[in-house]
Amino acid sequence: xxxxxxxxxxxxxxxxxxxxxxxxxxxxxxxxxxxxxxxxxxxxxxxxxxxxxxxxxxxxxxxxxxxxxxxxxxxxxxxxxxxxxxxxxxxxxxxxxxxxxxxxxxxx
Amino acid sequence: xxxxxxxxxxxxxxxxxxxxxxxxxxxxxxxxxxxxxxxxxxxxxxxxxxxxxxxxxxxxxxxxxxxxxxxxxxxxxxxxxxxxxxxxxxxxxxxxxxxxxxxxxxxxxxxxxxxxxxxxxxxxxxxxxxxxxxxxxxxxxxxxxxxxxxxxxxxxxxxxxxxxxxxxxxxxxxxxxxxxxxxxxxxxxxxxxxxxxxxxxxxxxxxxxxxxxxxxxxxxxxxxxxxxxxxxxxxxxxxxxxxxxxxxxxxxxxxxx
Numbered sequence: 310x311x312x313x314x315x316x317x318x319x320x321x322x323x324x325x326x327x328x329x330x331x332x333x334x335x336x337x338x339x340x341x342x343x344x345x346x347x348x349x350x351x352x353x354x355x356x357x358x359x360x361x362x363x364x365x366x367x368x369x370x371x372x373x374x375x376x377x378x379x380x381x382x383x384x385x386x387x388x389x390x391x392x393x394x395x396x397x398x399x400x401x402x403x404x405x406x407x408x409x410x411x412x413x414x415x416x417x
Numbered sequence: 418x419x420x421x422x423x424x425x426x427x428x429x430x431x432x433x434x435x436x437x438x439x440x441x442x443x444x445x446x447x448x449x450x451x452x453x454x455x456x457x458x459x460x461x462x463x464x465x466x467x468x469x470x471x472x473x474x475x476x477x478x479x480x481x482x483x484x485x486x487x488x489x490x491x492x493x494x495x496x497x498x499x500x501x502x503x504x505x506x507x508x509x510x511x512x513x514x515x516x517x518x519x520x521x522x523x524x525x526x527x528x529x530x531x532x533x534x535x536x537x538x539x540x541x542x543x544x545x546x547x548x549x550x551x552x553x554x555x556x557x558x559x560x561x562x563x564x565x566x567x568x569x570x571x572x573x574x575x576x577x578x579x580x581x582x583x584x585x586x587x588x589x590x591x592x593x594x595x596x597x598x599x600x601x602x603x604x605x606x607x608x609x610x611x612x613x614x615x616x617x618x619x620x621x622x623x624x625x626x627x628x629x630x631x632x633x634x635x636x637x638x639x640x641x642x643x644x645x646x647x648x649x650x651x652x653x654x655x656x657x658x659x660x661x662x663x664x665x666x667x668x669x670x671x672x673x674x
Contacts, residue, residue: 312664331427341429344436351443355450376670378662407439415432416425 312378319401360390482608485516489605518671521601521652535627539645560618572663573616575629599654604638610666
């Protein structure tokens with residue numbers, strides 16, 4: 310996965326560790342993790358754009374597009390949104406729990 | 418085996434189906450949240466770069482990798498002939514730049530390795546600090562001592578500096594110049610590109626390998642199978658301002674909206 314400025318706030322190890330206990334092919338494992346990353350990414354961006362003033366969306370998206378890994382993106386957001394790091398952690402944790410439920414549901 | 422001892426099985430079809438639905442729902446939510454501006458960004462072909470898992474970007478990323486792999490196939494000599502002439506090196510640099518916006522050079526500041534194309538073998542993890550213990554770890558220290566930086570250790574390569582023709586005469590200079598030097602690796606078989614750092618010397622010539630890669634490097638490039646000994650292109654990263662981060666490069670980092 311490409312590096313993104315908020316990666317350090319999203320901890321998916323619990324999910325990937327559980328997945329590794331099943332005998333999945335590499336392709337299956339990669340596809341599942343990719344779907345999870347995609348969902349997390351959408352959810353995190355949704356939270357950011359919901360909290361970020363509309364007039365700042367363009368600046369943020371431009372910066373993000375050019376260098377998604379740039380740590381200055383987080384500084385930019387910190388100036389605009391109170392507790393943005395906590396917001397990202399919270400949404401990532403919520404989605405992670407949903408993934409764990411889905412894994413449990415799919416376990417026979 | 419009794420029913421009680423039976424190991425749980427994951428219904429991957431069900432899980433994937435439900436995760437796809439979640440991903441789709443989250444994408445819809447994002448488009449609704451972000452309004453027209455981001456919708457335009459997301460929906461314009463190849464414009465949304467950060468995550469290769471987003472459909473429009475995935476198409477771009479895959480085609481860039483495939484295109485690079487195909488082009489390299491017409492330039493690189495057959496496996497076993499590892500010498501690149503200046504013209505080929507230049508063409509490869511141009512291809513990497515065009516596909517991923519990265520400045521990769523076979524020669525940098527007058528320095529070059531004996532090979533810029535060769536076999537890369539699997540290395541073990543290196544100690545990052547005194548007392549560091551991880552699975553699949555080398556017994557001694559790497560050629561650069563304790564690595565310190567976790568990212569460097571994750572994305573490290575070993576290069577055969579010890580076989581440079583004037584290694585002994587210029588030892589002090591070379592040790593300083595190569596220590597954690599950023600390198601660009603390309604797997605010519607699939608076009609995957611990664612920025613790495615030199616953290617060890619080797620492998621020995623008798624192994625038949627020219628470079629070594631950390632477990633993460635081998636895995637990302639897709640060369641962690643069989644004998645884990647596969648052809649790669651390894652160039653220096655020309656990035657005097659240190660803007661390009663370590664790790665996979667999955668989009669053109671210079672591309673603007």
